[in-house]
Amino acid sequence: MNRWKPLIALGAAQFLVVLDTSVMNVSISQLVEDFQTDVAAIQATITIYTLVMAAFLITGGKVGDLIGRRRAFAAGLVIYGIGSALTAVAPTLWMLILGWSIIEGLGGALVLPALAALVGGNYAGRQRAAAYGVIGGLAGAGIAVGPLLGGWVTTYLTWRLVFAGEVVVVVLILAAIRWIRDVPVAGPRRELDVVGAALSVVGLALVVLGVLQSATWGWLRPRNSPVTVxxxxxxxxxxIAGLVLLGLLRSWLRHRERQGRDPLVRWALLDIPPLRAAVSTLLAQNLILLGLFFTIPLYLQVVQGFNAFETGLRLLPVSITMLVTSMSAPLLNKVATPRQVVRVGFAVLVVATLWLVAAVKPQIDDASFAAAMAVLGIGMGLLAAQLGNIAQSSVGEADRSEVGGLQYTAQNLGSSLGTALIGSILIGALTVAAQAGLAGSAQVSDAVKQQVGIAIAGGISFVPIDQVRAALTQAQLPPAEAEAITATYADAQLQGLKVALLAAAAIALLSLFLTRNLPGSRLAEQPGGAADATALRPPAGPGADDDLHKPTSRPGR
Known part of the structure; x- marks a missing residue:
């Protein structure tokens, strides 16, 4: 039992950091009401949380290298606890964004890279594979259990208690931190690459901001764009500005490496094919998962009218199957290669998402919906069981914190893009479907069509049908026309949801092409029990002869 005590503390931290997003997703309707705002504002709040972590995770990993992994882990938890306390008492939306999206996000950016390095340093061989399987499972469970826990608390008490409880959990983890053996950084400690950190933060922020605001500003044709170009x-x-900055970041990092100075992250790490494949598939996995976990609660709460707890209950199947599947990593590694497991995982995601498309109906079929969610959990669990271990096993001990920063950056960037992109597609499809339905309605006069069409073009929100009906009644439209417009909007909601789910399925299908360089043979073990990184070498082919160990040699060491 003692050998698993570090995993208890590390797993609790992993669960805690990812719990928040799912709690917020299931509490969208209540948050809209409490802060007197709209779905788009809550979508932005959720996106900012994962964006802050994505933007600062690489820097957080480097800070862990400079001050020590366990110290960075503890410092991040303290910051996270402060943010949770502020969130619990936030009187306004801006205070919520400060406490949750920014302060907690910064704390998470310190915790996660250190956590990845500490798991790799406290376990080896099969134990390491099992530990990463548990960590991946708990990450998924945090996303999936959050709706049930947050739903119950939101419905019968208040969502604020979740964040007050997080402060208690942070204190307990800090009390147990002595269980975790610190992992020293090999070689000399160097200065923080401030220029690289700035380029990374601003570049990622601009990319996600553009995607997030696309629903409001329009992708190309301006809608509510603050300026036009x-x-x-x-x-x-x-x-494009964000991508240019990220391109400059790559050039800057290579420049630092040529000078023999320590860069923010060594670009040579991404020359390791299995690591590059693991990072890209982690991004895709979280893009799909968070996109779905933004879309599905809207269907359950806004369209079906379920409260937060009823929504959480309907998301429970994905939690159970994801946790069970992800914790089966040791068994999976005996019978299949990581590449095979991940490919099956993405294929299962395609099937589950298409099943969800069929399950989105005016009246929910609980049995079919639950089965689709259970299959979705299996697909996510298959990915979670492999990708973290592949990423960390691709490099030596000295690079684990840096790789942890990369893998968690990919995860949180995927989460930010998932919420922003799938949310944008949802609103875009809702707009198009509402305009088409309105234009084809014979029960609505041309004058009313023009008036409502202008309102739709100016920006449409995903709101309950009763709210639409009340607004049309207040506008004193004839009952027959008001009912026709309401029916058109209800149908547009379902079409928008289906398009958003189909987009997630398409991303899962395309993600199969990212798996080529994942390990094509089962991970071997060295006599000492450590995972053998040479087992991660891809089969012969273009780029297959990359030296997996070469990037672990730092300049000047």
Whole structure:
């Protein structure tokens, strides 16, 4: 039992950091009411949380290298606890964003890279594979259990208690931190790459901001864009600016390496094919997962009218199957290669998401919906059982914190893009379907069509049908026309949800192409029990002869 005590503390921290997003997803309707705002504002709040972590995770990993992994882990938990306390008492949306999205996000950016390095340093061989399987499972469970826990607390008490409880959990983890053996950083400690950190933070922030605001500003054709550029929306220019900065980041990192100075992250790490594949598939996995966990609660709460707890109950199957599947990593590694497991995982995600498309109906079929969610959990669990271990086993001990920063950056960038992109697709499809339905309605007069069409073009929200009906009644529209517009909007909601789910399925299908360089043979063990990184070498082919150990040699060491 003593050998698993570190995993208890580390797993609790992993669960805690990912819990928040799912709690917020299931509490969307209550948050809209409490802060007198709309779904788009809560979508932005959720996106900012994962964006802050994505933008600062690489820097957080480097800080862990400078001050020590266990110390960085503890410092991150303290910051996270402060953010949780502020969130619990937040009187306004801006205070919620400060406490949850920013302060907790910064704390998580310190915790997660250190956590990845500490898991790798406290376990080896099969134990390490099992530990990463548990960590991956708990990450998924945090996303999936959050709706049930947050739903019950939100419905019968208040969502604020979740964050007050997090402060208690942080204190308990800090009390148990002595169970975790610190993992010293090999070689000399160097200065923080401030320029690289700035380019990374601003570049990632601009890309996600552009995607997030696309639903409001328009992708190309300006809608509510604050300014227009050559007649186009600001969206593509913000995204391009972010990509340019990330391109400059790559050049800067290589420049630092040529000078023999320690860069923010060594770009050579991404020359390791299995690591590059693991990072890209982690991004895709979380893009799909968070996109779904933003879309599905909207269907359950806004369309079906379920409260937060009823929503959480309907998300429970994905939690159970994901946790069970992800914790089966040791068994899976005996019968299949990591590449095979991950490919099956993405294929299962495609099936589950298409099943969800069929399950989105005006009246929910609970049995079919539960089965689809259970299959979704199996797909996510298969991915969670492999990707963290592949990433960490691709490098030596000295690089684990840096790789932890990369893998968690990919996860949180995927989460940010998932919420922003799938949310944008949902609103875009809702707008198109509502305009088409309105144009084809014979029961609505041309004058009313023009008036409502202008309102739709100016920006449409995903709101309950009763709210639409009340607004049309207040506008004193004839009952027959009001009912026709309400029916059109209800149908547009379902079409928007289906398009968003189909987009997630398409991303899962395309993600199969990212798996080529994942290990094609089962991970071997060295006599001492450590995972043998040479087992991660891809089969012969273009790029297959990369030296997996070469990037672990730091300049000047």
């Amino acid at each position: 050559f007649g186009f929306s600001l969206t593509p220019f913000v995204i």
